[in-house]
Amino acid sequence: MSAGPALVAVAHGSRDPRSAATVTALMDLVRRLRPGLDVRVAFLDLSAPRLPDVLAAVDATHDRAVVVPLLLGHAFHARVDVPGAVVQAAQRHPGLAIRTAAVLGGHPRLEDAALRRLAAVAGPLDDPGLGVVVAAIGSSHAPANAAVQRIAAGWAARSGWAGACAAFATAAGPTVPEAVATLRAAGARRVAVAPWILAPGLLPDRIARDARAAGAVVAAPLGADTGVAATVLARYDAVAGTDICAVSRSADVRLSSTG
Structure with missing residues (x-):
């Protein structure tokens, strides 16, 4: 043994x-x-x-x-x-x-990974004109969705961005296009989507398509x-x-x- x-x-x-x-x-x-x-x-x-x-x-x-x-x-x-x-x-x-x-x-290293993925497509993150959507699959369990919303709120509070908000592919709102529109209305000159998702798949692909259709750049899933x-x-x-x-x-x- x-x-x-x-x-x-x-x-x-x-x-x-x-x-x-x-x-x-x-x-x-x-x-x-x-x-x-x-x-x-x-x-x-x-x-x-x-x-x-x-x-x-x-x-x-x-x-x-x-x-x-x-x-x-x-x-x-x-x-x-x-x-x-x-x-x-x-x-x-x-x-x-x-x-x-x-x-x-809930572990801080995971948020660090998401921010690295975001910076890879959005460039420097110290931009007051940036809006960020934290996009998750979504759940019927409200506390799970609330955890994603807390991540977005924490990023918004620390970053100096135009704003950050959560969005979901299923089971909850707002959708990615709705979140992008909300951030633009709040003054974001450019918007990037950070998938709070581990690996590629059907729903992550939908998030990416919706983000690009709304004119936002989208990072890769957290991955390896x-x-x-x-x-x-x-x-x-x-x-x-x-x-x-x-x-x-x-x-x-x-x-x-x-x-």
């Missing part, structure tokens, strides 16, 4: 092959940052390998694992899908102690950025050294709020 817990990074999954490729590239970067750490990739749906299969494979070589959700918000997948899959895996593999880390969202990789490791480290045996061998495997 390995001395340390395996890191099992779980993403949502997508029919778009670019999504899985981006997650794989991100985990390759995590491996480069932490040589010797056993890093596995898993998906909840639509892509392979699935989380239960990966945890079964980990059980053959480890007695501990940390599941790190590659999710930016604490919405349905983080609150229900991941904990449910982990509980089932703990029941099937009683010799494998499993702990689930916090989602990536060093700051994102460092956030994954920070979430892993926050729970990897804790006593997880009793947690995983009961049915009480919950999403950690650590970090």
Whole structure:
């Protein structure tokens, strides 16, 4: 058995092959940052390998694992899908102690990554004429949308820009074109869209099309950025050294709020 817990990074999954490729590239970067750490990739749906299969494979070589959700918000997948899959895996593999880390969202390195992506397309960000849209997929869980709005509000307060606001592709408003129009009405001479999204896919493509149609430049998804990789490791480290045996061998495997 390995001395340390395996890191099992779980993403949502997508029919778009670019999504899985981006997650794989991100985990390759995590491996480069932490040589010797056993890093596995898993998906909840639509892509392979699935989380239960990966945890079964980990059980053959480890007695501990940390599941790190590659999710930016604490919405349905983080609150229900991941904990449910982990509980089932703990029941099937009683010799494998499993702990689930916090989602990536909320860590400052993640915002740094988004700002780097933004600067790559918008140029210097110290421009009082700049308006920024923080664009997310959107959720029926209002607190998840509110977290994106807080990011935009924080950027607006610190930046000296003409403004910043959140926008959503589904389930909530405003839309990207509506947000772009709001920022222009507030005095923004140019507008850039920062996707609060990990990887490419159908809805990120819609956000990009809507942004360009509204005359805004759009950054790439967060992807395989060093700051994102460092956030994954920070979430892993926050729970990897804790006593997880009793947690995983009961049915009480919950999403950690650590970090």
